[in-house]
Amino acid sequence: MTDKLSVAIAAGGTAGHVNPALALAEELDARGHTVRFFGETRRLEGKLVPEAGFDFYPVNVTGFDRARPWTLATALAHLAHEERRLVRAFRADASLMPDVAVGFGAYVELPLMRAAARLGIPVVLHEQNSVPGLANKQTARSAALIAIAQPSVRAVFEKRAAASTRIELTGNPVRRSVLAGDRARGRAALGVPTDATLLLVFGGSLGAHHLNQRMVELKDRLLGMDGVYVVHSTGADDYDWTREALALTGDQARRYRVQAYIDGMGDMLAASDLVLSRSGASSVAEIAALAVPSVLVPYPLATADHQTTNARFLVDAGAAVMFADADIDGDAFADEVVGLLASPERRATMHAAAADLGQDRAAARLADAIESLKR
Incomplete structure (x- = not known):
C-alpha cells in the first residue's frame, strides 16, 4: 500500500x-x-x-x-x-x-x-x-x-x-467532470434525437472567427443531410456576428444550435459523433479522452505552431484528420467533414483509434508516477 x-x-x-x-x-x-x-x-x-x-x-x-x-x-x-x-x-x-x-x-x-x-x-x-x-x-x-x-x-x-x-x-490529465460525460444526458440537454448524427464545433477563445465564417458557408450543405444536427460554439467575442451571419430560420434552429461557449464539455463531447475544432492541448486531451472522431484545424498563430504538433498526436494514431487554417476554404475540407458525417464506419474506426490512446487514464498514470517517488 x-x-x-x-x-x-x-x-x-x-x-x-x-x-x-x-x-x-x-x-x-x-x-x-x-x-x-x-x-x-x-x-x-x-x-x-x-x-x-x-x-x-x-x-x-x-x-x-x-x-x-x-x-x-x-x-x-x-x-x-x-x-x-x-x-x-x-x-x-x-x-x-x-x-x-x-x-x-x-x-x-x-x-x-x-x-x-x-x-x-x-x-x-x-x-x-x-x-x-x-x-x-x-x-x-x-x-x-x-x-x-x-x-x-x-x-x-x-x-x-x-x-x-x-x-x-503520461498524457494530459482530464478532469473527472469531463470524463464523466454521458451521451444520453448530453443529447437530452441539447434536444438532439438518439439516432441523429451530431457535429460539435468549437474554436476556443482565440482564432475562432475563420472557423465560424466557414461554418456559415457550410450551413446549408450540412442541414441538407438527413439526420445531421450541429452544435456550434462561436466564442463570446464572435457570437453576435455568427448568429447574424447564419440567419437561421425557425426550422433550421431546431437542428443547428449556436451558442457563445460550451457548458458541460464532458456531456457535449460524449453526445457528439464528430468534432470540428482547433487543437489546443486541452482540447486534444479532452477529445481523445472521450474518443470522439475529430477534424482539427490548428490555430495558425500559435507559438512555434504547437497546435499542429498537438493535432498530429491524434492524426498519426488514426483518430483525427487535420487541415491547415489556410485550407479550410477549399472543397476538400467541406467534402471531408460531410464525408465523415455520412460514414459511421469511418467514425467507428477513428473512435477505436482514439480509445486506444488511453488518454482517459492520463491522471492515473501521472499519479502512479508521483507515488513512485520517495523523499
Missing part, C-alpha cells in the same frame, strides 16, 4: 495549465493523498482551485515580458523573494512541507520548484504542449520526473534534464 503523500502543485495563468493540475489533484485526493496548490490569487487559479475545494497558498510572482526587457530585473527579484519565503515557511511548519512538488509549466511554478529543489523535495514537471514552456525548460535539470503529454517533446527535455531524470509519457 502506498504511503499517503503531501503533494504541492503549482499551476496558473490559463485553463490549459490549471485544469490538468486539478485533474491530477482529483486523482490524488481520491487515493487519500493531501494536495495543496500554490498560485496567484488574482489569476485563474485563485478562482478555480478554491471552487474545486483544494487548499490554496498564495505566491506573488511577476512575469517577464520579452517585449520589455527591463521587466526581467523585477521578475527575478520577485522570484528570489518568493523562493526564500517558501523555504522559510516549509522549515517553520512541518505540515506545510510537501513530500513532492509538481509544476504545470507556468512561471508561477518557479518559486515552489526552486524552494523544493533547495530542500531536497522531489520535483515533478508536467508539460501539456508539444512545445515546452520556458518555466519547464528552466526547471528541467532539477526534476526527478518530467511527465509529457506529447511524444514529440521528449527530445527537448532529454537535452535539458539531468541524467537521473525520468521522462514518462
Whole structure:
C-alpha cells in the first residue's frame, strides 16, 4: 500500500495549465493523498482551485515580458523573494512541507520548484504542449520526473534534464467532470434525437472567427443531410456576428444550435459523433479522452505552431484528420467533414483509434508516477 503523500502543485495563468493540475489533484485526493496548490490569487487559479475545494497558498510572482526587457530585473527579484519565503515557511511548519512538488509549466511554478529543489523535495514537471514552456525548460535539470503529454517533446527535455531524470509519457490529465460525460444526458440537454448524427464545433477563445465564417458557408450543405444536427460554439467575442451571419430560420434552429461557449464539455463531447475544432492541448486531451472522431484545424498563430504538433498526436494514431487554417476554404475540407458525417464506419474506426490512446487514464498514470517517488 502506498504511503499517503503531501503533494504541492503549482499551476496558473490559463485553463490549459490549471485544469490538468486539478485533474491530477482529483486523482490524488481520491487515493487519500493531501494536495495543496500554490498560485496567484488574482489569476485563474485563485478562482478555480478554491471552487474545486483544494487548499490554496498564495505566491506573488511577476512575469517577464520579452517585449520589455527591463521587466526581467523585477521578475527575478520577485522570484528570489518568493523562493526564500517558501523555504522559510516549509522549515517553520512541518505540515506545510510537501513530500513532492509538481509544476504545470507556468512561471508561477518557479518559486515552489526552486524552494523544493533547495530542500531536497522531489520535483515533478508536467508539460501539456508539444512545445515546452520556458518555466519547464528552466526547471528541467532539477526534476526527478518530467511527465509529457506529447511524444514529440521528449527530445527537448532529454537535452535539458539531468541524467537521473525520468521522462514518462503520461498524457494530459482530464478532469473527472469531463470524463464523466454521458451521451444520453448530453443529447437530452441539447434536444438532439438518439439516432441523429451530431457535429460539435468549437474554436476556443482565440482564432475562432475563420472557423465560424466557414461554418456559415457550410450551413446549408450540412442541414441538407438527413439526420445531421450541429452544435456550434462561436466564442463570446464572435457570437453576435455568427448568429447574424447564419440567419437561421425557425426550422433550421431546431437542428443547428449556436451558442457563445460550451457548458458541460464532458456531456457535449460524449453526445457528439464528430468534432470540428482547433487543437489546443486541452482540447486534444479532452477529445481523445472521450474518443470522439475529430477534424482539427490548428490555430495558425500559435507559438512555434504547437497546435499542429498537438493535432498530429491524434492524426498519426488514426483518430483525427487535420487541415491547415489556410485550407479550410477549399472543397476538400467541406467534402471531408460531410464525408465523415455520412460514414459511421469511418467514425467507428477513428473512435477505436482514439480509445486506444488511453488518454482517459492520463491522471492515473501521472499519479502512479508521483507515488513512485520517495523523499
